[in-house]
Amino acid sequence: MARIVILGAGISGHTAALHLKRQLKNEHEVVVVSPNADWNWIPSNIWVGVGKMTTSQVTFALAPIYRRKRIDFRQAKAVTIWPEGDETNPMGAVEIVYTDAKRQGQTELLRYDFLINATGPKLNFEATPGLGPDHNSWSVCTAEHAAKTSEAFAEIVAALRRGEKKTLVVGMGHGSCTCEGAAFEYAFNVEHELRQAGVRDKAEVVDLSNEYELGDFGVDGMKFSQNGYLTNSKIWTESLFRERNVKAILGAHVERVDPDTVHYEQLDGSKGSINYDFAMLLPPFRGVGLKAFDRSGQDITEEVFAPNGFLRVDADYSAKPYEDWSAADWPKTYQSPLYDNLFGIGIAFAPPHPISRPRTSVNGTVISPAPPRTGMPSGVMGRVVAENIAHRLRTSSTTGPKTASMATMGAACIASAGANLRTGSAAAMTMFPIVPDYQKYPLTGRDTKSTTGEIGRSGHWTKLLLHYLFIYKARALPGWYLIPE
Amino acid sequence: MDNVNQDIANAPLPTRRTLKTRQSLAYQLLRFALFNVRMLRMVGKGHE
16 A cells, blocks of 8 residues: 655645545545645635635635545644655655644654645745735735735725725735736725725725736736737736726835835836835745755755755756747656656746746846746646556556646636626636747747637636635535546 | 836727626626636646
8 A cells, every 4th residue: 555645735735635535545545734724715815805705715624525535634734855765764754743733843754655745835925024914015825814904905995985095005025926917816806896995086006016017927928819910918908907097016026015115126227115005915935945855864955946945846947048948848747857756736846947038137136927836737737646646556657647737738817807796807818828839839839719818797707616616626525526627 | 117107008998898798798698608618628628
């Protein structure tokens, strides 16, 4: 009987766990290690952040699901891996520290036959002085953060109703952030709620981003075929900004967040600042900080992980200029090149490079979106790695047959622009593939038939439908596996 | 870098007809169906 240990129970890790259990039944052991007791449908945190949903609508307890599915659940965080085993035992091991009330602080060494690192990001608020809900700005990265943010937002709306004028800044809290789409969503949901409250005229809404131009979204922008023309996501997004009177500060790296001022540097080297009354700024991501040691106890962290803390996988990490980037640089199996039983999926794998053109300011500051790894590809990675491990266990082979490169996979991104069945809307986009492949699609890098964008009420309905569908799926209710990732 | 707000100010605005179709129940029901079919096709394509 083999033991497969999955670190993390987010979209990627939880998907991997459910598929593994479905494929392997009780023949092999599936263990999930997660410091959080709950699963969170992160895309809907935006709505929690403006008070349209509660935390209970976007989270549920993991333990009962895993109990029902006979998946061994440890509420703990992983700290160290020994991919070669240790002096006493050559079997791979991971050290975990329990975070549940009963065993808080206790450590345990879990041996594994396969290890899937699906730990997601460390929310690196510390990268920018003053950033984060413990300091001067709000966040929607977790359901709890979003709930507190909605309280602060409600106070702003109350002040606006009293006739006060306010400035709301939404965006990126560092030059190397990802999740530009999420910040866009939050900005436009805020704008929508201000209009619904009848106070829009008293509020200035500003999107502060590290994108070079609007519509980049960390994927180097998109080209859409519309009415016989190839238009681009820059114009499309600018149009929405104009329509809704949202201002923008672009190409910005936030240096510091004071209680009422955000200080930033821009690509031309100029320094700027904006006074605010409410700021929701996302943090940059890095790996959770796992360490790795070889059998003799030597630190091999730098060989196993990239400098940003994400796991090196089967990607081409050689340094190359943007013009030489290729779809082939991107991983397919998410397998460590050093250990064939170690995988990194979702946000936990180290991308070979960004998707958007990298830029630095004239002072050398990186001001460039990191590549997004959104829900859809993360779920697919989880499923494919699970299926490959199951295949290997059944056939005793050393590789699995399936691949899940972001350069051959598409994604749908529904950026909510207001949560209401009648008055809401969303910018609904599809892109294929996620990572542009200029060899296959020389004109735009993507298939223009499958790369589309439209704004309308139906986008909101789709996002709401996906909310219910994916929570149903994650709860492993009957037929869950019929809902595609 | 205020070019961006200049670009925003010069961006095309949707026509009245476009604004109506964005909210039209019948039209949006059709767009909902088509978008979800497109999404499923794309998911299937990526899973091959």
